[in-house]
Amino acid sequence: MPAKIPVIVFIGGGPRTAGVLERVAANRPDIFAGPLQIHVVEPHVPGSGRIWRYDQDPGLLLNSMAADITMFTDESVDCDGPAVSGPGLVDWATGVLAGTITDVPDFPQHLQEQLRALNGTTFPTRQLQSQYLEWFFRRAARALNRSVTVHRTAAVGIAPTGDGGHDVSLANGRTLHADILVTALGHTDSQPDAASAGYADFTERHGGYHAAPSYTTDVDYSAIAPGQDVIVSGMGLAFVDLLVILMEGRGGRFEETADGGLRYLPSGREPRLWAGSRRGVPYHSKISATLRGEAPGPLQFLTPAAVDALLQRHGELDFHQHLWPLIAKEAGYYYYREIQTGSPERAAMDWDEFAARYTGLDWYSAERARLVAAAVPDDRLHLDLERLDRPFEGRHFADHEAVQDAVAGYIEHDLALRDGPDHPETLALFLGLLHVYMEVGRVVPADRLNARSQQTVHGWWHGFFSFVDSGPPPHRLRQMLALHRAGLLQFLGPGLEVGTDEATGTFVASSPQSGTIVAAKALIEARLPATSVARSLNPVLASLHGTGLGTEQQLLTADGIHSTGKLLVTPQHRLVRSDGKPEEAVFGVGPGTSGWGAGAFARPNTNAAPFRENDALARTILGAAAGLAALDTHSPEPAAVGKN
Template sequence: MSDVNGSPHVYRIAIVGSGPRGLAVLERIAARLQGLPRRSRIDIHLIDSTEVGCGRIWRTDQDDFYRMNTVADEVTMFSGPADDGPIRPGAGPSLAEWWRSRDPRVGSNEYAPRKLYGRYMRFVLDTTKKTLPPAVSLAGIHDRVIDVRREAEVFHVRLEGGRTLQADSVVLATGHGLPRLKGNELAFADFAARRPGIQYIRSGSPAEMNLEGIPAGAPTGVIGLGLSFYDVVFSLTEGRQGKFLEVADNVWSYQPSGHEPLIIAGSRSGLPLLARGRNQKAPDYSYQPTLFKADEILARSSGRPLDFRSEVAPWVLAEMHLVYFSTLVRGLAGASSESAFVKEVRERGTSDPLAIRDVAKAFGVHAEPVDFFALARPFDGLSYGSPENFTQQVIAFLRTDLRHAEAGNRLDPLKAALDALRDTRSEIRKLVDFSGLTAQSHANDFLGWFSPRSSMLSSGPPRERVYQLLALLEAGIVRIAGPATRFGVRESTGRFTIGSPAVAGSDTELDALIDARIPGTDLSLETSRLMANLRDRGMLTEYVNRNGDGAFSTGGVATTGAPFHPVGRDGSSPEGLYVIGIPTENTRWFTFVGSGRPGPWNEFFNDADEIAKHILSRAG
């Protein structure tokens, strides 16, 4: 291929963001180029403002106590397993295999520090660079992209350092943003700015939060009880030279350093994220749903938008109950009886948990259906006489949950059923992505009701972290305020406040308030110069679900289907521009996944490959 002057044409690719999504696109481009003869050149620029090769969340200079919440055996950035040939894009070790090659003491189903995953990602990048064909170059650029303009089919990628790159294709894989504060968060920040000695720390990556200035013993509030809550808690305890001691199997105590603040946390549920079950599944395990099949639901709907609560949720719960009762049947009567039970339920084709229960009775199991989603809100409608009383209830609930978690995600009926939420995400995506639901159901039933409960039940931390949280609760270092936690300010004393209407005596004044929720995706509130510039010029627009009565502005970037070109204000979709991952959250669902999984591809590698395939088709 030559240009109009007869010189060999150079096809230029810019990947903005080198976290998991950007690296996956690069890996798939490189894998597709393996062994292909090329006479024309391809130049690839991988650009990251934090650390080229792993990005901001997985940066390699963070503390060891920030851990992943997926076992290392289930994590890979190579789109195929290692084979008899050299390690290369499309054929390489999982995170666990790479980790064990460096430390033989690492066992199965261990949770890696995030910084170690960052190092693994940089290994993937180095491997990719070394194995590219001679006509393909790869340059990593440590700089911030502040704008992308399109002129005559060429994109001009402007960097903060003053350089401008030209590219034929640009992939926006920018990851987590920091949206502009609004509502209560803005009010809290303004309050702290007017009060000397009072601190408000906005949501973001806990590894980047400025927590050092919180004094020892200072009453410190934490908004949210999810994964970031655990990170903040361990930053303020283990990160301040406190020691966790395992005094017996699964029994931990905490030895304070004296530098810890008093941590008081809360959320709507009043319950910290529950522990993942002990993993008993193979790394390449792939679950095949029996009752909850997206294609069958779509066939019944004849193409109209769905109501999640009435048309989807019953089948999700049916699948969970099938797993719950089949695990009970297997434990009582063995694998052959389990197969027979599943076959009979499948033939009935029911979503009624009572009907599934009745089939189980014929196999000797006498148990009742479980209100799974009530497990995510166990304290709703209850009241407690004191913070101490509520703390004991939280401890008791977490201990019960940990007993289930220890039994494992294959042998424990409850944890096996909850794992079905995680295992059926791809089916859910088929139904909800790109306005598969009505606008009202999308906003209220799916994102407002289902998603937070699903995260509570299936996206938890390693069991060890929950045991250690129990030690902190028992030591009085951490306290949970209660359900329906309220955060506020008290002008008369110049301090923040926290309390729960369900817990008598829980109202407490605070010197510091930390928002430990993951920032939501909202294009209209983007503070990134790049995303704001593209939004303001109309190259990026917000996805709006207009199905049914009213409309729901999702906050996510509007894109086409694969290969995910952004939809501009004028309706155009530039073929050389792509958006992948978290900026499109709520246009699509659960784009937070930060790795592939060994075995059959899920959407992580599928999405990356669709973009890689389209780019290379344009490159000729």
């Protein structure tokens, strides 16, 4: 009997799907070399998808340098499948210019100029990155011998078929049958939460403008008038994009001054922004320093053995009590090693002596603090992770001007630490946190964390890491200061609170630490919407939730049941149904799922988590496909039809 040809459907065709497809192709010789039918459902261009698509403001940049971007699973990746070498973004650009990479479109002039100017320290535009990602997808699809069909439409529903498979309904009216289904939806939109819904209702009644959390480039800001006061809630990466769109995007420009500074020349079409957040400061900038001391080695404290010992002792782990002290200790080890081996003139103790004593001490112990004080006399160089996380904690400002001076001074100090050669310890800290972030999901089983800690992982831990390690290029902070000096950006301070005034029909922003109060007719919530399967505007997630094929991650804590909003998956990325049972052949991957979260592309030679996850998922998919292909159809031979 003929073998069954397994049908695999990917819903979402962004970089995460491209990475899994590359791993499917690489692992086929080991697991299943038979024929496959693979369908990729993606309304945008496959490879780049919605977030990285070409069609967005040309001024928007990545927050990673070009040297830190690859889609290839290199030899550093600890996975069962074979490594496949290939060009990261910089080598890809070189190959395009040299003509050795030919599977690319004819680039417009501005992209050709970007290709020629690109080097390892460039922060590339998202438009250029879109072309690299789309090229990678085409390469991965070719490696699967033309078994990949792309459907440039959206999936709108999923229904089980009774034979273990699922039917995927498409917006164009077609239906795809899937033996194996993978949802890789990336960042999706959700119905507004109660606060945002209240703001929207207020705006409808009083006029004005309100932008709920969304992907910044998808929001229509045309209703914001020149010179209008706008309250902005959030100072993260969405805020940085907002500045690009509302300032340079409206015709203004920056110019260098004679003293090396930056001046903003307005077009007159810009609004005036009043920005604040919980911290009251923007994300830390990326770092231009290079290490001088000993190169980082493997993690010393957050190791599989250490985690196993904690599990043996406690059974269930608490992030802040059990894991954070090890993470903090790793960060400190990276940081102080760079000071003592790279800038020994700033140290009063030999590194080997320090490391030997440091290894046996708890991060929060008085002995560790005394050791650091003895080894690094300048207390301005002492690493305080709590102060790093909340720089204005406990500080009260006399007035609005004091807030302006404090936030501007904070940004200037951050640039002094990160955008120059004199503080390579900031790069060591960056690398230490990055290494931990990429490793923690491998050594810590998510299902062995208590409920409070799983909330912490999706909330505070990811936010802290992003604040310190995933900030904008340094010149974005210099531009922020120039906009502030031009009077187009005012700082509201930490602990931002936003309310409404029915009498005046205005939004009211305040900071309890400064007493500043600002009223305006416009409010922008500058952040991505919180993930929520139950409130999702994505029809696939709505279908999964409505049918019970998928469910939100629910956590039972001491004060009740809480939802992370994430799509619940097993450690093998299988979707968990509303009855608690995993789906055998339906998988979920990406930022909206309950895993640790790993991104889509990464630095080369860092054993990056997304590549490990992609490889493991691809091997699971191929194993399922092999099992399906081994089944006979068991269909009877058709009866002969005689002629009368």
